[in-house]
Amino acid sequence: MKKCIFTAAFCLAIGFVVSTGSALAADPVLEVSDCVKCHAKVVHQNQDDGASHKTEVSCLDCHEGGHPPTTPKEEIIPQCSKCHEGEAHFEVKTPCLSCHQNPHQPLHIVFGEDNVAVCNTCHPTQVNEIKDNPSAHGGFDCAVCHHDKHGYIPDCMECHEPHREGQTFADCVSCHRVHQPLNVAYGQDEPNKNCGACHGDLANTLVSGTSKHAKLQCVFCHKDTHGNIPACQGCHGVPHPQSMMQKFPKCLDCHINPHDLAI
Ligand code: HEC
Ligand code: HEC
Numbered sequence: 426m427k428k429c430i431f432t433a434a435f436c437l438a439i440g441f442v443v444s445t446g447s448a449l450a451a452d453p454v455l456e457v458s459d460c461v462k463c464h465a466k467v468v469h470q471n472q473d474d475g476a477s478h479k480t481e482v483s484c485l486d487c488h489e490g491g492h493p494p495t496t497p498k499e500e501i502i503p504q505c506s507k508c509h510e511g512e513a514h515f516e517v518k519t520p521c522l523s524c525h526q527n528p529h530q531p532l533h534i535v536f537g538e539d540n541v542a543v544c545n546t547c548h549p550t551q552v553n554e555i556k557d558n559p560s561a562h563g564g565f566d567c568a569v570c571h572h573d574k575h576g577y578i579p580d581c582m583e584c585h586e587p588h589r590e591g592q593t594f595a596d597c598v599s600c601h602r603v604h605q606p607l608n609v610a611y612g613q614d615e616p617n618k619n620c621g622a623c624h625g626d627l628a629n630t631l632v633s634g635t636s637k638h639a640k641l642q643c644v645f646c647h648k649d650t651h652g653n654i655p656a657c658q659g660c661h662g663v664p665h666p667q668s669m670m671q672k673f674p675k676c677l678d679c680h681i682n683p684h685d686l687a688i
């Protein structure tokens with residue numbers, strides 16, 4: 426038969442058999458099914474979103490060894506390290522409960538202000554990337570952008586204006602890798618209008634030309650990284666007789682402008 430460890434009136438109210446005597450102190454026999462009677466909020470939180478702390482462990486795996494007032498509160502509150510040991514993430518200095526704010530809903534995670542070292546236990550690639558490529562972004566804590574919710578991806582436009590109207594997040598990251606934003610790099614599909622956002626004159630010159638270059642994409646010639654300047658010979662070899670080239674060594678002596686060829 427279950428015994429109640431509280432005052433007689435309280436125990437009667439919740440339907441426990443009331444016991445007395447010192448035997449009780451040594452023998453509190455609460456079962457998991459009892460907890461809901463007095464800790465309904467905690468139990469419901471755990472039922473709703475307890476993750477592994479609902480499926481893999483029970484109330485009494487964590488709150489072992491008695492119950493207040495016979496057992497002091499501190500003694501039945503477990504350390505996380507009781508069950509989580511041996512990985513970098515479990516050795517972090519930041520208190521576990523500062524992020525895992527509710528042990529009964531362990532995946533409800535809220536970031537505080539100083540997270541880099543903790544993020545680093547699982548995302549060393551991003552932490553190193555931002556550290557090894559100095560930029561204004563490197564001065565931020567991860568949560569400045571990723572907010573306080575794990576997995577949140579910010580839109581650049583939360584903080585920046587686009588280079589031209591109508592640019593989307595997908596445009597931004599087609600040139601900027603956010604953890605190293607100054608190393609602008611792009612693929613073969615980057616549309617001319619994205620270059621034209623800053624090099625508008627050149628983009629106009631190019632399309633209004635009459636040579637075959639007018640049909641080419643900027644990035645067909647300026648490959649991969651911003652500022653890359655191609656050599657004409659890289660694509661054309663030496664198309665004219667050596668004697669001519671000796672007299673006029675530069676292609677642009679005659680062809681004038683790659684974006685508006687004279688031919
Ligand atoms: C009859 C009502 C009742 C039942 C049943 C009960 N508790 Fe409690 N529990 C309390 C009360 C009241 C306190 C506060 C005691 C105090 O502040 O001294 C408490 C305190 C606690 C604490 C410490 C809370 C703190 O403030 O640090 C834990 C942990 C706890 N209970 C877990 C459980 C678990 C687990 C179960 C089920 C196995 C359970 N309780 C069943 C009434 C109950
Ligand atoms: C994985 C371990 C773990 C499990 C499982 C667990 N708890 Fe807890 N519980 C804790 C820890 C740790 C604290 C202290 C939280 C703090 O200091 O903020 C706590 C605090 C409490 C408290 C006091 C604080 C509050 O939120 O009211 C109660 C009551 C409690 N638990 C009841 C329960 C009940 C009932 C269950 C089963 C549904 C349960 N716990 C399951 C670890 C656990």
Ligand code: HEC
Binds near residue numbers: 478482505508
């Ligand atoms: C009594 C043992 C026990 C204690 C104490 C305990 N945990 Fe757990 N926890 C587990 C088990 C078992 C799992 C499931 C297996 C795993 O992920 O290691 C788990 C899983 C988790 C998960 C992943 C949940 C999921 O479903 O993916 C988190 C987060 C977590 N624990 C955080 C904590 C934190 C923070 C504390 C301290 C407040 C703590 N645990 C205390 C046993 C415990």
Ligand code: HEC
Binds near residue numbers: 505506509514519534
């Ligand atoms: C800065 C916030 C933060 C702190 C501090 C923190 N964690 Fe975590 N923890 C996380 C995030 C984020 C995850 C990933 C959750 C996911 O996979 O969805 C996680 C996952 C976990 C997991 C499940 C995944 C795994 O590796 O088993 C456990 C268990 C866990 N944490 C325990 C702890 C313990 C124990 C501490 C304290 C020593 C702690 N955490 C401190 C943010 C934090």
Ligand code: HEC
Binds near residue numbers: 545567571577
């Ligand atoms: C305990 C390990 C762990 C910790 C600590 C952790 N994460 Fe994660 N994180 C994961 C896992 C697991 C995933 C999902 C798998 C994946 O996409 O790599 C993930 C995914 C992410 C994603 C991608 C979500 C998406 O949709 O692609 C972001 C962003 C992220 N984490 C940011 C952070 C930040 C910021 C921190 C520190 C405040 C952090 N994480 C701490 C384990 C962790």
Ligand code: HEC
Binds near residue numbers: 552555562563580
């Ligand atoms: C300036 C804002 C910003 C900062 C600071 C930042 N991130 Fe990110 N992070 C993003 C954006 C935006 C994405 C999505 C990038 C994409 O889709 O190309 C992202 C993506 C991620 C991802 C998903 C995988 C990936 O690389 O796309 C992880 C994990 C991540 N960040 C972790 C971190 C960590 C850890 C830190 C701190 C060292 C951090 N981030 C700092 C904005 C930021």
Ligand code: HEC
Binds near residue numbers: 561570579583
């Ligand atoms: C949470 C706000 C925030 C988000 C989100 C963010 N940035 Fe930034 N970024 C800044 C701030 C602040 C600076 C420094 C001042 C400035 O140049 O505007 C900066 C600077 C930059 C710089 C110049 C870096 C330097 O060192 O001069 C680039 C490029 C950049 N951001 C691109 C992006 C891109 C692309 C995204 C999305 C993938 C993004 N940012 C998301 C806040 C943010």
Ligand code: HEC
Binds near residue numbers: 587619
């Ligand atoms: C076609 C490639 C490309 C695209 C697409 C692109 N950027 Fe840039 N961005 C650059 C280049 C190149 C620079 C450096 C210009 C310089 O050297 O002054 C730059 C610079 C920046 C800067 C630094 C401050 C400034 O304005 O010079 C920020 C912030 C920035 N970009 C944000 C964004 C955002 C937000 C998006 C998406 C709306 C975006 N970029 C899309 C190439 C691009």
Ligand code: HEC
Binds near residue numbers: 611615620622624
């Ligand atoms: C955000 C504005 C911005 C965008 C977008 C942009 N550029 Fe630039 N670009 C600049 C600025 C400013 C300079 C001159 C300063 C410098 O060298 O960084 C420049 C310089 C250049 C240079 C000359 C480098 C040199 O050494 O003389 C080339 C080539 C170039 N850009 C090509 C492109 C191409 C191709 C694109 C599209 C993929 C593009 N730019 C997108 C702002 C931009």
Ligand code: HEC
Binds near residue numbers: 635645646655661688
């Ligand atoms: C990345 C490759 C590439 C580079 C670099 C390049 N071109 Fe071209 N060029 C082309 C292509 C492709 C065509 C069109 C060929 C065709 O359709 O037969 C072309 C055509 C031409 C033509 C013939 C135009 C016409 O309308 O008939 C001339 C002249 C020419 N290029 C000169 C130059 C000069 C001068 C440079 C350096 C300033 C240069 N090209 C750099 C790829 C390149």
Ligand code: HEC
Binds near residue numbers: 677
């Ligand atoms: C056919 C190849 C080709 C195409 C297509 C091309 N460029 Fe160029 N671009 C060059 C070459 C070659 C140079 C170097 C010219 C020189 O040496 O004076 C150059 C120089 C530049 C420069 C630096 C010098 C200047 O004129 O300001 C910028 C910026 C530039 N291009 C941007 C662009 C943009 C933006 C586009 C697309 C609208 C584009 N280019 C398309 C080949 C090309």
Ligand code: HEC
Binds near residue numbers: 678
């Ligand atoms: C002395 C002036 C001069 C110089 C220097 C010059 N070209 Fe030309 N190039 C011409 C003329 C004129 C034509 C058109 C007549 C022809 O087809 O021969 C031409 C045509 C071309 C064509 C088109 C050929 C075809 O078969 O359609 C290409 C490609 C070309 N030049 C590339 C170059 C390159 C690359 C350089 C530098 C290595 C260069 N040119 C230097 C005058 C010059």
